[in-house]
Amino acid sequence: MASPLAFAVTLQQQLERCDLDAPAQEALLKAVASAGRAPVSANYDVLAEWLGDTPPNPAQLEFEALQARFALRRELLAHTISTAQVNDLLAARSRQTAHDRIKAGTLLAVRDQGHWRLPTWQFDPDGPDGVIDGLPEVLKALQLSDLAKIRWLQRPQPVFSGATPIELLRQGRHTEVVAEARQVGRGQD
Helix, strand or coil, rough: CCHHHHHHHHHHHHHHHCCCHHHHHHHHHHHHHHHCCHHHHHHHHHHHHCCCCCCCCCHHHHHHHHHHHHHHHHHCCEEEEHHHHHHHHCCCCCCHHHHHHHHHHHCEEEEEEEEEEEEEECCCCCCHHHHHHHHHHHHHCCCCHHHHHHHHCCCHHHHCCCHHHHHHHHHHCHHHHHHHHCCCCCCCC
């Protein structure tokens, strides 16, 4: 077991990495220091002081969290097009083409207000079948909801040195993206 001094040094180093302000760091250090020598109820008091009062209306907090998630959904769907627009873009011979490709998993789409919406970034006039090369393989490898797939594909990934999976696909590096996509949801995303 580590000595109290070694533990304190390690704890201080970890706190510095967390970007907590000085009062929050101090409160957390007090809580940890008192944990070993005070009754459990005193520990709760220190943590309550640090965390603040219990919200008066937990339902309001839940509602605000939902609002934030729906705002993210709207942001992710801001640059999408309808199935009719996809059919026009791809010069499809059938109105069913976009639907068939969604069902086959070769196009990424999310239902919104009863209609399919498809992110525009997946289309590439130079790519096979009008989409970014490798995208269908990535979509099959990702074991996520369609909205989570959109979020993952657009989010900078540390494993790609801060680039997004879409950027790597556009660079022709789809083998790397497929390999990483297989790990998503397994603690590696």
